[in-house]
Amino acid sequence: MNVAAFLEPADWFRSKGGPRYIQLRQRLSDGVTTGQLATGSPLPPEREIAAITGFSRVTVRKAIRSLAEDGVILQKQGSGSFIASRPKQMEQNLSRLTSFSEEMARRGKDATSRWLERGLFMPSADEITCLCLTNEDQVARITRLRLADGDPIAIERASLPTDILPNPLAVETSLYETLEGHGHRPVKALQKISAINLTDQDADLLATSPKDAGLQIERTSYLSCGRVAEFTQSTYRKDAYTFIAELRLAKEPA
Structure with a gap:
């Protein structure tokens, strides 16, 4: 796709069509929606877009920033702007206790992972509290980037007592x-x-913009005997999941 030709203003700009940055934003958004601007493809630098359109760099920057805030464009410092990957949003029922792999298999998606950390460590204060450990105990910790059909979905950080998971490499x-x-x-x-703003590191892993909105889910899981088995903190892209829960009317007291 010739991006310069796509941005040629004679094809879309209207002198009475509203603010210039809004029209440029809409042109870029339409290109993403129709597939004319492919996922992962780079945009020309702001100065080149300004030269192509005849708009000021302030106008171009405002349009790009607006699309970045919506997750349509990914801005990487030192590398420029790219059309962001946008996985199809999925619904997850909060009343069902499943693993990410099981959930993706149920949807017919290929679940893969990239390992970020795996091993035995001295526990943090949060891990000591949540897993009922002592300062002398070790904790099994696994951290991975979870992907569905190749799209980054979440960063999962799981901690477990070593007698429950003695070998994280397993x-x-x-x-x-x-x-x-x-x-x-x-x-x-x-x-x-909880709603959060992504750190620069997490945003880079999830292929979204730094400080973009995200979801953090803290899960404390229990065995049938009531013992805590797992403490997991997962960070999700804002556009990856919709979480749903079934509610029932409480019975009136007798």
């Missing part, structure tokens, strides 16, 4: 399948969902 795909093989499959969990 986890190849599904953590819950590994735990089930040792008789330690969690049967219930409590989850807390």
Whole structure:
């Protein structure tokens, strides 16, 4: 796709069509929607877009920044602006306790991971509290980038007592399948969902813009005996998931 030809203003700019940055923003957005601007493709530098359109660099910057805030464009410092990858949004039922691998398999998607950290470590203060450990204990920790059909979806940071997961290297795909093989499959969990702004590092891993909005889910999972088996903090792209929960009317007191 010849981006310069696509941005040629004679094809889309209207002198009475509203603010210039709005028209440029719409032109770029339309290109993404129709597939004329492919995912991952770079945009010309702001100065070149300004020269092509005849707009000021301030106008161009305002349009690009607006699209970056919406997750349409990904800005990488030192590398420029790119059309962002936007995975199809999925719904997840909060009443079902499943692993990421199981959830993706149920949807017919290929679940893959990129390992970021895996091993035995001294526990943090949060891990000591959540997993009922002591300062002398070690903790099994696995951190990975979770992908569905190649699209980055979430960063998952899981911590477990070492008697429940003595060898983190044994986890190849599904953590819950590994735990089930040792008789330690969690049967219930409590989850807390929070809105966050992504750190620069997490934004880079999730192929979105720094400080972009995201979702953080803290999950504390329990064995059938009531013991805490897992503490996981997962960071999701804002456009990857919609979480749903079924609510029932509480019975009136007798």
